Amino acid sequence: MSKRTTSRSARMSVLRTRVTVLAAGLGVSVALGAGVAAAADTSAATTAAGAVQAQAAAQAKAAKAAEAAAAAKAKAAAVKKAAAQQAAAKKAAAVKKAAAKKAVSWVSPVKHYAKSASFAQAGGMWAHTHSGQDFAVPSGTVVVAAHGGTVVKAGGNGAGDGPAYGNAVVIKHANGTYSQYAHLSRVDVRIGQVVATGQKIALSGNTGNSSGPHLHFEIRTTPNYGTAVDPVAFLRGKGLTV
Template identity: 75%
Template sequence: MSKRVSPRLSRASQLRKRAAVMAVGLGASVALGAGVAAAADTTLTTAASGTAASAVQTQAAAQAKAAADTAAKTKKAAETAKKAAAQKAAAKKAAAKKSAVSWVDPVKKYKLSASFNQAGGMWSHKHSGQDYAVPQGTEVVAAHGGTVVKTGGNGAGDGPAYGNAVVIKHGNGTYSQYAHLSRVDVRVGQVVSTGQHIALSGNTGNSSGPHLHFEIRTTPNYGSAVDPVSFLRAKGVTV
């Protein structure tokens, strides 16, 4: 009987072994699947983390660029405003300077000759103005803006010693006179501006050579003259 049982037991044992092997294999498969799944989860998590980090870096770079652009624009705007302010200040300063120095010499490139209040045989009284030695036909300009009140020969009414002359009325009771002219180019009542052409220098009247006789007066007429050089220098003119 034992001979009959032995094969059965042997077959049962073989079946158990096979079942055990299958179980082991199944367990290994399950374990392997779990490991693969875990590895896949880890890979996905790592990829997601890398993508998020990249997105953060991209956003940070974009924000940094935007901040830099804004700073550059702000700096440029500030520089533009500063430049505009400087130009405005310069223009204001130039206008103020022009307004302050509103008197000029009546001629250019001259040499001062007979001075104010100088005595001599050329005049019945002391010299009433300042002489500017210049060539015949030199341009004569208004020393300051005003209105022409006297022109013509005979000193424009002040006497033949002045020759051809012009008198201009300025503000604050001040007048300027230009004498010994070779030509008069303005008329009575004409309004002239500072530095405007009014005549040409000459040698008319009581004159020893071409020059401009220039006076500053407190009235339009002879006898009210003051020192023209001191007057002009007080107005900022280099004489």
């Protein structure tokens, strides 16, 4: 083999080596590019999934906050309603208590009665119009003080107001009014005696100018005849049903 032939063979070997190396490098580059692309795709997918999860978490948090706010609002409304109901019940109880106290402070002078002649009623039985309210009851019915006070008149001849009233009692009360009880069959109190609301003071009868057994009851602004006001209206103003 000649020297020229050997040299050509050597050049061909070197060329083949370079082509091999170039091809190998190109393969590595292609493989590396594919790897980078795959990694990029994976990273993008991970980022997208993270964003979805974050959004879902934010929405769940917002929903939970809204639910908590709604629950707090409902609780506040319930507390307010309960407070209003409690206040209304307390007010109603106070009104009822006040009414009961007001009613207890004055009582009807007799029980189980029928109303007969009324205040200011005209008729031949009286010199002027009727000065009180008549309660028709049997003789001997217990008569009580309509309100606590001090006895200022007691006895026959209308206790000083005239024979038309028969046996009578007049009580002075702390509010400046007077109550009178007439046509009594018996008087059980004396002048100056302090009596309590509802205390027995006499028995009903038919004495004086009377057409039948009953209690004549008056409310006056003084202890004397001629100062009477409507006793039924007065007692109703104190909470009584008369």
